[in-house]
Amino acid sequence: MTSPNEPALHGQEPHDPVEDVVPAIPIVLPAVGAALMFLLAFIAIYMA
Known part of the structure; x- marks a missing residue:
């Protein structure tokens, strides 16, 4: 018999x-x- 807090697996x-993403x-x-890096470089060039 399993306790209510314990899964029945x-x-x-x-x-x-x-583990699916790793x-x-x-x-x-x-x-x-x-x-x-591309976006940061683009922002830096645009602001300069």
């Missing part, structure tokens, strides 16, 4: 959505960094 861990980090992080 036997041998299964809950699904972690962060494989995309090496692609997304440099792309977002490049876009941010």
Whole structure:
């Protein structure tokens, strides 16, 4: 018998959505960094 605070999953861990994002980090992080650098450079040139 399980307690009310304990899930009734036997041998299964809950699904972690962060684990779905981790494989995309090496692609997304440099792309977002490049876009941010471009936008900051564009703002700096526009303000000068």
